[in-house]
Amino acid sequence: MNTRGLRSQLKDSIPVAGLCPQGQYGVQDSLRSGFTSAKNELLPSHPLELSEKNFQLNQDKMNFSTLRNIQGLHAPLKLQMEYRAARQIQRLPFLPSSNLALDTLRGSDESIGFEDILNDPAQSEMMGEPHMMVEYKLGLL
């Protein structure tokens, strides 16, 4: 278990943008990745950023740990096996997946949160290049 808390998830280093820029022709792509700022990459830009990024993970850890203490090691192991199986049910890489089995296992199919209203993948403006994403997933790229 991570006892150092959220501070340990702050990054220690970032790749310097000037040396190997991610844009085309070796130039920093300001349109897609914004202006470079080392501070924005290293430090969180919102007090809740780290807490929210790992919220589901931390909840799961807490629940599994409690379950292990109450029912023994087999309970979280079986549940985690089911989670892993459900997580593999996905659509093609460039399409949004419904994750229905995973939601049902977690119990989040019966509640509505901000993740259901905001950042709807069906309304996302960016889409991955279909051929390249499938080739990358199959290992051909």
Added chain:
Amino acid sequence: YALENIIHLKQIRHINIMLLISFVLMQDGVVLGADTRATSSEVVADKMCAKIHYIAPNIYCCGAGTAADTKKTTELLSSNLTIFSMNSGRNPRVVMAVNILQDMLYRYRGQIGANLLLGGVDCTGNHLYEVDPYGSVDKVPYIAMGSGDLAALGILEDGFKPDLELEKAKELVRAAIHAGIMSDLGSGNNIDICVITRRGVDYIRPYQDSEYKDNRYKKMKYKYRPGTTPVLTEKVVPLKLEVVQETVQQMDTA
């Protein structure tokens, strides 16, 4: 609260509901009251804003703080409670709403600026809860919240007795909100009252109109009858359309 609100004002100019809401537990139900002003720093953003939100048929909630936060949070809460009551076949209880709210607000560590007062009648009785943005909960017989809460709380402390009758409770809430409206710039305009009893809900909006209401709105009409503007000349030119291309596609009616 007052200090926090002042600091808030100087930084961001979003719409705040620095309002005044008060609740009273009466003999067989709950009386909720609120004013109807929403401010954006020094400007009144909304003169007739609805601060009493629907959560469930037997639970209503008043929200103070940031307008968008209270609205969205209460909508989410209402949806979750509806799903739950459909799933379990039970009517929602006020404690359920309070617990859901508490979890949600604590998760976001006070960044959601919603001070909510939940009141309702369920199978276990009449309940009144106050939830702070950080997630702390207080169960109270009467409460006032918002920028004008000091004046309102004075009236409530003086006039509250356990097991009030309906009319006396409504008058007490109205007097409390009126006192808050008179002494606070962030509260004003009309007074809304919502009475929740076992028999049903009576949402009276507005219960009392403000004395300084703008009466010109009733006289000003923006719909003009046909013929108000005189027609001087009229000229009709038919457009000549030529068929450029025609394609026929058979419908598959098999």
